[in-house]
Amino acid sequence: MAVGLIGAALALTLAAPARAGETPTAAAGWELTPTGTDARFRGLAPVDRRTAWAAGSKGTVLRTTDGGRSWRNVSPAGAGDLEFRDVEAFDARRAVVLAIGEGEASRVLRTEDGGATWTESFRNTDPRAFYDCMTFFDHRHGLAMSDPVDGKYRILSTRDGGRSWQVLPSAGMPDALPGEAGFAASGQCLVSAGPRDVWLATGGGATARVLHSADRGLTWTATETPIPAGDPARGVFGLAFRDRAHGIAVGGDYRKDQPSPRAGAVSTDGGRTWHGSATPPPAYRSGVAWLPHGKAAALAVGPTGTDLTTDGGRTWRTVDTGSYDTVDCTPDGSCWASGEKGRIARLVRKDRP
Numbered sequence: 001m002a003v004g005l006i007g008a009a010l011a012l013t014l015a016a017p018a019r020a021g022e023t024p025t026a027a028a029g030w031e032l033t034p035t036g037t038d039a040r041f042r043g044l045a046p047v048d049r050r051t052a053w054a055a056g057s058k059g060t061v062l063r064t065t066d067g068g069r070s071w072r073n074v075s076p077a078g079a080g081d082l083e084f085r086d087v088e089a090f091d092a093r094r095a096v097v098l099a100i101g102e103g104e105a106s107r108v109l110r111t112e113d114g115g116a117t118w119t120e121s122f123r124n125t126d127p128r129a130f131y132d133c134m135t136f137f138d139h140r141h142g143l144a145m146s147d148p149v150d151g152k153y154r155i156l157s158t159r160d161g162g163r164s165w166q167v168l169p170s171a172g173m174p175d176a177l178p179g180e181a182g183f184a185a186s187g188q189c190l191v192s193a194g195p196r197d198v199w200l201a202t203g204g205g206a207t208a209r210v211l212h213s214a215d216r217g218l219t220w221t222a223t224e225t226p227i228p229a230g231d232p233a234r235g236v237f238g239l240a241f242r243d244r245a246h247g248i249a250v251g252g253d254y255r256k257d258q259p260s261p262r263a264g265a266v267s268t269d270g271g272r273t274w275h276g277s278a279t280p281p282p283a284y285r286s287g288v289a290w291l292p293h294g295k296a297a298a299l300a301v302g303p304t305g306t307d308l309t310t311d312g313g314r315t316w317r318t319v320d321t322g323s324y325d326t327v328d329c330t331p332d333g334s335c336w337a338s339g340e341k342g343r344i345a346r347l348v349r350k351d352r353p
Contacts, residue, residue: 039056085133102130132146143168263284
């Protein structure tokens with residue numbers, strides 16, 4: 001197992017308050033967990049310190065209930081040709097996974113028994129649609145988004161925890177820019193905060209935009225970000241909102257031989273305006289998550305490393321060089337990351353597992 005040193009600032013933000021008489025830990029780092037697969041996990045849904053789900057290539061879904069010490073392969077039967085890019089989990093038994101692709105390759109499956117059995121609850125029949133991401137406001141209400149169809153992003157809605165889905169009317173959706181689309185890179189191109197607010201990240205068009213809805217996807221407004229676009233490989237790849245107001249956007253150019261300047265942006269007004277990070281991540285980043293037990297610290301991840309901010313996304317510094325596609329943290333203080341070659345890691349304090 002590999003542990004990348006992340007440092008005192010992260011550890012103190014991450015960790016629960018020390019017990020009386022304890023000295024706070026001086027360091028924390030990513031600890032790789034044994035997954036037994038080489039699948040690429042762009043979908044990640046930690047529930048708490050012990051329970052997490054991961055969804056990835058070759059129809060692979062994994063679940064742990066012991067903090068990552070072991071992972072159980074709970075992949076849906078016959079799903080080997082599907083590309084799972086997002087997973088939303090409610091607990092150790094209930095989870096929803098999204099498969100991406102053109103036409104019928106885009107599907108949603110749901111389990112209520114820890115992955116022992118799965119039920120397909122949606123299969124896209126429109127060859128023009130390509131679903132990228134999904135998010136849930138609570139255990140019942142959720143959305144999924146598709147790249148533009150007839151010039152507008154298509155939004156899928158559920159009111160029963162993913163058991164059934166309906167396409168929402170497009171009247172309240174602004175027109176997409178020419179060439180604009182979402183990126184199914186980390187399960188974070190559609191994110192929510194609170195009972196009704198949701199944000200959608202875009203790229204590929206002349207500008208990289210974030211769309212916001214305050215009514216669970218019925219009406220939307222679009223705002224430009226300073227993250228570069230103008231190419232199918234550039235734009236906003238991941239979003240994280242810690243409440244209705246404070247958000248971070250990360251992205252860049254996913255091609256290895258291309259630089260990614262201005263790869264981070266911050267909003268303090270619910271996405272109405274975005275300002276570029278004064279010191280952005282140094283390279284393309286696809287995933288971002290706010291750290292628990294604080295209001296200003298967050299992690300961003302990508303193929304070339306992990307970056308930390310302790311000032312709400314204004315400045316970033318690289319703290320680990322391992323490859324990850326997505327990152328997420330739970331209210332009880334656990335953080336997880338996943339990516340290529342079966343990599344799933346949890347963030348641990350050096351003095352405490």
